[in-house]
Amino acid sequence: MELHRSRGNLPLAIICVAAGVMVLGVAVEGSLLRMLVALGVVLIAGRVLVGALRPFRFVIGPEGLDVRRPGLRGTYRWEQFEALAVDESARLVGVPAAGFPPGVRITARHPRDHRPAVELLDLHQVREQPDEVVAALTRWSGGRFTDARTLSAGEFATTTFAFTRGLRGYDMREVDRLVGRAQDALAHGGDAERRAARAEIEQARAAGLEVALRGYDSAQVDAALDALCAALTDTDTPTDRTTPA
Missing domain, CATH: 1.20.58 (Methane Monooxygenase Hydroxylase; Chain G, domain 1)
Known part of the structure; x- marks a missing residue:
């Protein structure tokens, strides 16, 4: 199953960049506040725009995960994870096992037992529904996956x-x-x-x-x-x- 990045913020980012550039272009000498506000809008919207245009690939398959996104890039076999889970914030996290590539930042914890984990994906950032992603992970991960969105x-x-x-x-x-x-x-x-x-x-x-x-x-x-x-x-x-x- 290949996931596709949501482009929901892309049109707004383009509009904000264009508007900010226009304001900067017509700002007259002495309009320091307006220039600073416009520059701030351009910088924030530009960051969103750059993030939306970066290469993205996330495939869930029988062998593991094929990932290409900022901060994480490679093919990760299921046996390289001790456990995977979607937490209450709809983030997919994985607990590294022996053989997991070194150098990947530990930025999350497993929602059930709080073991250190790697944030693999924010499900809000893809077009597919969370239940579709959960179904694919349940099917392919070999019993390693937990859907922790609904806890007791x-x-x-x-x-x-x-x-x-x-x-x-x-x-x-x-x-x-x-x-x-x-x-x-x-x-x-x-x-x-x-x-x-x-x-x-x-x-x-x-x-x-x-x-x-x-x-x-x-x-x-x-x-x-x-x-x-x-x-x-x-x-x-x-x-x-x-x-x-």
């Missing part, structure tokens, strides 16, 4: 959410507070505490999570909060649910 309440209470940090994303303190509140409710709270934690997350998202110049990846946070809300809902007891008259 107890597992959610102790899991570590390793969100990617970027130049612009959700405010880290607010996200950490919401995640910590939910995990505390799952680990130690009763039904009332779990409902309150879920309501707090829903209210914060309805109002709009604060965006910071340096923050957590928004897609990963959204996926994690969705999963936490589902876990908080699933722990309700039958007596807490409304029974039709």
